[in-house]
Amino acid sequence: MSVEAPNRALGDAGPTRPMESSATWPRADRVGLGLAWAAGMLLCVVAGAIVLYMLFRGLQYLSFELLVTRPEVANDQSRSGGFLDPIIGTLMLTVLGTIIAAPLGVAAAVWLSEYGRPSWLARLVESGIEVVAGTPSIVLAIFGLLIFSQPLFAFLSFTAEGNAVFGRSFLAAGAMISLIALPFVVGATREALNAIPSHVREASYALGKTKAATIRRVLLPAVRPGIGTGTALGMGRIAGDTAIPIALLGATLQLQAVDGPLGTLRGTGGTLTTYVYGNSPAGEGNAPEKAYAAAFVLLLVVVLLNFGVDLISRRRQVTSWTR
Amino acid sequence: MDPLTPPHAAPLPPPIRRIAVDRSPTTVAAPAAATNGHGHGQPSGIVGGGRHAQRAGRAGVERMRLEDLSISYGRKLAVNRVSLPVRQGEVLALIGPSGCGKTTLLRSLNRLIELTPTASREGRIMLDDQDVDRMEVTHLRRRVTMVFQQPNPFPMSIFDNIAYGLREQGSSRPRREELEPQVIDALERAGLYGEVSENLDHPALRLSGGQQQRLCIARALAVRPEVLLLDEPASALDPRSTARIEDLLVKLRDEVAIVIVTHNLQQAFRIADHVAFMYLGELEEYAPTDQMFGAPRTQRSRDYVSGAFG
Ligand SMILES: Nc1ncnc2c1ncn2[C@@H]1O[C@H](COP(=O)(O)OP(=O)(O)O)[C@@H](O)[C@H]1O
Numbered sequence A: 001m002s003v004e005a006p007n008r009a010l011g012d013a014g015p016t017r018p019m020e021s022s023a024t025w026p027r028a029d030r031v032g033l034g035l036a037w038a039a040g041m042l043l044c045v046v047a048g049a050i051v052l053y054m055l056f057r058g059l060q061y062l063s064f065e066l067l068v069t070r071p072e073v074a075n076d077q078s079r080s081g082g083f084l085d086p087i088i089g090t091l092m093l094t095v096l097g098t099i100i101a102a103p104l105g106v107a108a109a110v111w112l113s114e115y116g117r118p119s120w121l122a123r124l125v126e127s128g129i130e131v132v133a134g135t136p137s138i139v140l141a142i143f144g145l146l147i148f149s150q151p152l153f154a155f156l157s158f159t160a161e162g163n164a165v166f167g168r169s170f171l172a173a174g175a176m177i178s179l180i181a182l183p184f185v186v187g188a189t190r191e192a193l194n195a196i197p198s199h200v201r202e203a204s205y206a207l208g209k210t211k212a213a214t215i216r217r218v219l220l221p222a223v224r225p226g227i228g229t230g231t232a233l234g235m236g237r238i239a240g241d242t243a244i245p246i247a248l249l250g251a252t253l254q255l256q257a258v259d260g261p262l263g264t265l266r267g268t269g270g271t272l273t274t275y276v277y278g279n280s281p282a283g284e285g286n287a288p289e290k291a292y293a294a295a296f297v298l299l300l301v302v303v304l305l306n307f308g309v310d311l312i313s314r315r316r317q318v319t320s321w322t323r
Numbered sequence B: 001m002d003p004l005t006p007p008h009a010a011p012l013p014p015p016i017r018r019i020a021v022d023r024s025p026t027t028v029a030a031p032a033a034a035t036n037g038h039g040h041g042q043p044s045g046i047v048g049g050g051r052h053a054q055r056a057g058r059a060g061v062e063r064m065r066l067e068d069l070s071i072s073y074g075r076k077l078a079v080n081r082v083s084l085p086v087r088q089g090e091v092l093a094l095i096g097p098s099g100c101g102k103t104t105l106l107r108s109l110n111r112l113i114e115l116t117p118t119a120s121r122e123g124r125i126m127l128d129d130q131d132v133d134r135m136e137v138t139h140l141r142r143r144v145t146m147v148f149q150q151p152n153p154f155p156m157s158i159f160d161n162i163a164y165g166l167r168e169q170g171s172s173r174p175r176r177e178e179l180e181p182q183v184i185d186a187l188e189r190a191g192l193y194g195e196v197s198e199n200l201d202h203p204a205l206r207l208s209g210g211q212q213q214r215l216c217i218a219r220a221l222a223v224r225p226e227v228l229l230l231d232e233p234a235s236a237l238d239p240r241s242t243a244r245i246e247d248l249l250v251k252l253r254d255e256v257a258i259v260i261v262t263h264n265l266q267q268a269f270r271i272a273d274h275v276a277f278m279y280l281g282e283l284e285e286y287a288p289t290d291q292m293f294g295a296p297r298t299q300r301s302r303d304y305v306s307g308a309f310g
């Protein structure tokens, strides 16, 4: 749509008039404004519909019982239990992915923003992160399966008779799913680092401090809210991902530990997402009530994480320098 | 030709590096005898000279020496063959129009200029007869510290801001109890302790702009520097905070050599003992403050300085 008509009202009203009414705008501008408004409203309606519908369904079917009982394989839905294991699975996978993604992401961001030499290497790293960010998680998942079924990674998962490596476990899924969170951590940390004026770094150098000391004592504390924002965003993505738990975690109903140390981590399991998928009409199970209840819990987790993001980034404004 | 070599009165045609010569530390003696700021043959109506009761006749000890210093950014010459002494016991003000190379010159004194990849330097900078290029840079920067135009406390408590410089690189030792006397001393010297003594654990970035800048001065003083560089430290502050910082600098000049860049000529007049006027990268004139403002030697300084008292 072309919005080329000059603003005639400006001449009459004078450029300093503070509250110009859109009623005096040319038609094209008014139509544009109307569409923009409608788009905003539409999004509100969609978001409201999702939340309200899930709230309604979720509260209808959710019970404390479901949260604390383990799921069982049963055709009779009154005997198939709750989704304690998927909740634990989601928590474990999220925590695992985060403790891998956060330090890696922060390190990559610090290198990119504070060193970044030679510049061709920095550009390469940037593109690498962009590729990871753009890769669909199902692709990450099957790639991970390929890697983690190699004998080299046998220690990460269950090994069948005949030495076939299963390649599916919390460790394997956690490693791959960290790639989903990584770009968020890198992005938010870099943004925060770039927002620190260079004279702050120089103030540290001017006290005889090295670059390493400056990064550790000045820059990292300053970007903590940024790291928090990126990490929380990434956690939300991990908690919501379905492809990787299906392909790399086994998507079992219950957590199944293997023998030996860290048995649960090397074992298989499921998450809320795989549980919802499995029990909804889309999957094989047919327990939509429980799927709704679990979906509601999942939504709650993700909304809380995003709320945390808001909280952190609002606190960020308290500490800021002039450029 | 420059303040480091003995005078030979030579009214040279261009190049215009004619520099008022002030070799002996007591040059300003003549009109100085008893009076303060006013009555130096200054244009009347100058305010604030009074803060500077015993400006004239101060004998500074030379701490730093710039010899034929030139700095270029790529092929653009920003500082052109400047020679200057920096003395303890006095405040040296660098003045000049914006873009004339004041910041560039200042940043070369503690080799902060090396952080700009395109910058290259010629000439020598001596600190107590030692070439700064031969010194370990972190060591140099503890002896020649710097305060910036924008207040920039670190995102930590008031206490830790000061303690940061006292600690070894990234270490968190020595511990708080051991550092407390030094931290309090630095805050006192910067005239901030009275205001923050109860809140040493509060985040430094919650302080007001003027307090933040004094915290930055305290932070720079805490490492016991020999030279303190300040780049327009008051340009972002209100007049009251500015006045406090000016008082502070005048008090501090006996323990540390002070070089301040300022675009505020009144400020230079109020606090400086010597003034260096730079123009397009060159040192146009270097003179005792009273002389610079009362009887500048070159036409350019006269034009520029007259802007101060219009
Ligand atoms: N990082 C830089 N790269 C290129 N040129 C610069 C840089 N910093 C300053 N300059 C140039 O050097 C000259 C002197 O700058 P500066 O020292 O900042 O002047 P002042 O502090 O007196 O205003 C200016 O012409 C400026 O454009």
Ligand SMILES: [Mg+2]
Pocket: B102, B103, B104
């Ligand atoms: Mg400057």
